[in-house]
Amino acid sequence: MSLKDVISSDELSAPSEDGLAPIDRLTPVLERFRVQASLFHSGPLCGHQVFDAKPGRGFLHVLRRGEMEMLHGQGPRKARTHLSEPTLLLFPRAVHHEFINPPVDGSDFTCATLDFDGGARNPIVQSLPDVIALPLERIDGLSATLDLLFAESDRVRCGSRLLVNRLFEVVLIQVLRWIIDHPDQAQVSQGMMMGLSDPRLAKALIAVHRAPDADWTLERMAANAGMSRSAFAAAFKAATGTTPAAYSLDWKLNVATSLLRAGRSVKQVALDLGFADAPSLSRAFRRRTGSSPREWLTLRHAAGPATPQT
Template identity: 40%
Template structure:
């Protein structure tokens, strides 16, 4: 497996079209909506504003990506027409995907800085103006591909200096992380992860904490519990989920789950069903 495949296989990426065309009214998002946002500015000038930050004015064709749900508003800011394509983006339910933990701030990139995605973006804009049958479905699928290309670009250019994206951008940490993501049920220890990274145990532990923002053992636990929540929601038995994510017994799994969620897996699942 490569650095991104396990995330995309285990946490489903979905894009849902929200807007296509002239930005007449502001596009607003609330944290409670539970989805990220992808915007493509084709022409015109827009202003992006969010709580606690200065408003950002974009005057050239640009991409804006909120990986996590955050309150913000995008509005037209020029005299002429602003054409925008907007989509809601979801990486699984809730905040289970650790990939999102390193993406707290929106990515704002001029389209000219993404030459490798030019053909894809051109196809998106062509489809956006075609008004042919199935247009919304095509735009959503192309938006999903664009998000993957954007995540790849963020790793290649090391756009993040902390969190999972930063770890996947680090050649040594990426080897350990990719192995853990591919086989969470394996008996991972700090020594085994360090060996995957080609580092000493102490050096790996220090470097992992610095780049990722938390110790390796804590990250492993959070990755396993995130997967477990998805498996539980799919209807798997608690005992089977415990084995699937690397715990030898339901008791040890329950303790790890409670350390992250504050409640037992059974109580969490019951609450999840009640909310649904």
């Protein structure tokens, strides 16, 4: 079963609170911007553990047992949180964080790094806070996934590491679903995830995500949401923090970076995304990133991939 199937089979069968046909809000995004998880620890963590912020790297920690202090951020903005129950800790972007456990009999963890396609420019990453600390009991259906994840991570069997990595990705999808349903509890106030939490705005956003090459006028997006232009524009700005026109262009350019990373030529990307020609894409790309598509690719290749956690 693919991750797409995991999302679609649940969301398409779940009843909607407003009586309307349920919609899949995540697949169009995750198909464009994939995420890869990689297990790097399972078992006790004792003493002081430091996880440095490195570009392109996120973390998903599951505190299975024990109590600890968590520090995140640096300098005067460093925050301290005491954790005393099984908790999921999602760091979607590069954020320095530290765990302070007893020197012996430390807390029990299962941990993975996360590689979001596009890194900090991934639209999911851009719309989430630096850290989400979520007690495991809050997410319906999570326990079954974690039981299998823990069973596979606690002993070596054929294919266990590959299976654990996939299960971490399933856990992430379940967390993202929860965030869409509970943006306030996740401290999400603006951005794509906030927009997807509104059933009306979600219809317009899904349409944009599925067809980045289309000409997304205000009228067309409002029609997808079933709202007037003025009401849609106001609600969209309040939820996402930007205008419908800016969002649709930004989505096109985010998709452009994904296609460029996959090896598409600038000319082909321009055609695929509905730009008049390659220079039109290059001008829009430069205004957004400060560099042309070719310069951006050169800088990306020079930077190289983030060093994996070991």
